[in-house]
Amino acid sequence: MTPIRTVHLGAHFPGVNNATIWTDPQAGSQIDIESFRHFARTAEAGRFDFLFLAEGLRVREHNGRIHDLDVVGRPDSLTVLAALAAVTDRLGLVATLNSTFNEPVELARQLATLDALSGGRAGWNLVTSSDAFTGENFRRGGFLDKADRYTRADEFLAVCREFWGGWDGPLPRRIEHQGPFFTVRGRPTVPPGMQGRPVVLQAGDSSEGRELAASSADGIFAMHGTLRAGQEFYADVKGRLAKYGRNEDDLKILPGIGFALGDTEDEAQERYRYQRWAQISPPTALQYIEAVWGRDLSDFDPDGPLPPADLVVQDAPELALGRAGTHRDNRGTAEQWIERSEATGWSIRELVVELTTRHALVGTPATVAEQIHTFVQERGGDGYILVPSVTPGGLDEFVDTVIPLLVERGSYPAEYVGTTLRDHLELPIPTVPIPPATDPARSAAVDRAAVVRSLG
Incomplete structure (x- = not known):
């Protein structure tokens, strides 16, 4: 009999993402510590593997104004997680x-500190950027070509791991690193914690991103949520592991x-429809197509037809700053959208709702539990990172109703069953020397980690 595979779940705090519905009556603050506490306690009550914070290094803009769905007030992630x-x-x-x-x-020092303070629960979602707009906040600016960002990321992670593993018994050893991006000499300042080193996730979907994940990451924050697409992605990335x-x-x-x-089911579909429309306000719909037409379209009715394709400005300055660009042939994209909207009778807003809709888990708690269980058992993935639509209580109903049904299926x-993030994710503990300690509680922790490593 095939063993039941464990469902792993992460919880994405709704804040820096376009899925968050700030107009919902239940929406709260994205910066108040009580919002983070509520969300974290709910996730822990549901035995989620981890809480996940997105990054927002700059408030996104559109045509010189703050983007309609963006928020001002982005606290530092490491500070929040330490709290x-x-x-x-x-x-x-x-x-x-x-x-x-x-x-x-x-960054290695900061993450090692969080790992020590939390008893081995720290993780890092490693991302890259070739965005010059975001880079204007930093000394180097947006100087990196897209081809270079994963080369830097790979070396960046290698340096971090040298410092996390840079111990000879109780003493830190000297680290000397010479590479194309970093020349480093020094000693680690924070000893490794209960899980050896922080867990590393990676979020890139390109071939370079998949290769980096296969060679170095402990997990991937992926975008392929349907079973077929998930199975293809799963087979591709996991198929790269053996050569490493x-x-x-792993x-x-x-x-x-x-x-x-x-x-x-009808009530769930109605809630889903509400979410989709609330996430795309009339101004957001216009801004979405303005990025393709390359001009201000505020005179157009978002509930009316699309503008004609001959209004497209091919060489217009980029209007959407701080957001990923996906349209290279603006005129061709506009013509495709016009053809689609004319065939369906969709307005501007209706089209944008359809274009931006991603696969979601929709249904009764029993239906959703079965979808998650099947997705994992049939290797569409190892689980999900759930992205609620409301801050901070968007996870409450899921924990109360879906989690017990997953437990009944035996997959959750x-x-x-453990105390560290590696325990939760069923990941091997790296063979990183842990220095001895005189504190009895710390000594017990060191002994436990040593025993786990000795068992394989």
Whole structure:
């Protein structure tokens, strides 16, 4: 009989992302510490592997104005997670941190500190950027070509791991690194914690990103949430592991996904429809097509037809700053959208709602539990990172209604089975020397980690 595969779940704090519905009556602050505490405690009550914070290094703009769905007030992720370490006991704490606009030794120290403070629960979602707009906040600016950002990221991670593993018994050894991006000499300042070193997730979907994940990451924040697309991505990335001497279970694939629950299927679909429309306000719909037409379209009715394609300005300055650009042939894209909207009778806003809709888990708690269970058992992924639509209570109903049904299926733990993030994700502990300590509690922790490593 085939063993039941464990469902792994992360919880994405709704804040720096376009899925968050700020106009919802239940929406709260994205910066108040009570919002973070509520969300973290809910995730821990549901035995989620980790809480996940996105990164927002600059408020996005559109045509010189703040983007309609963006928010001002983006607290530093590591500071927030350090505060949450004090009000949680088991929940993993994962921060999205950019390898393009940070320095590896300092970031390695910060993450090692969080890992020590939390008892081995720290994680890092490694991302890159070739965005010059974001780079204007930093000394180097947006100097990196796209081809260089993963080269820098790979070396950045290598330096971090040299410092995390730079111990000979109780003493830190000298680290000397010479590479194309970093020349570093020094000694680690924070000893390794309970899980050896922080867990590293990676969010790139390009071939370079997949290769970096296969060679170096512990998990992937993926975008392929349907079963077929997930299976293709799973097979591709996990198929790259063997050449790096890694096994299938050494890397967890976790697509980000939204959800809508209801007492009936119809009620769930109605909630999902509300979410989709609330996420695309009339100004947002116009801004979305303005990025393709290359001009101000505020005179057009978002509930009316699309502008004609001959209004497209091919060489217009980029209007959407701080957001990923996906349209290279603006005139061709506009013509495709016009053809589609004329065939369906969709307005500007209706078209944008359809264009921006991603796969979500929609249905009764029983339906959603079955979708998650099947996705993992059939290797669409190892679980999901859930992205609620409301801050901070968007996870509450899921924990109350779906989690117990996953436990009944035998694919989700009834209790946490370990204390570290690596325990939760069923990842091997790296063979990093842990210096001895005189404190009895610390000594017990060191002994436990040593025993775990000795067992394989």
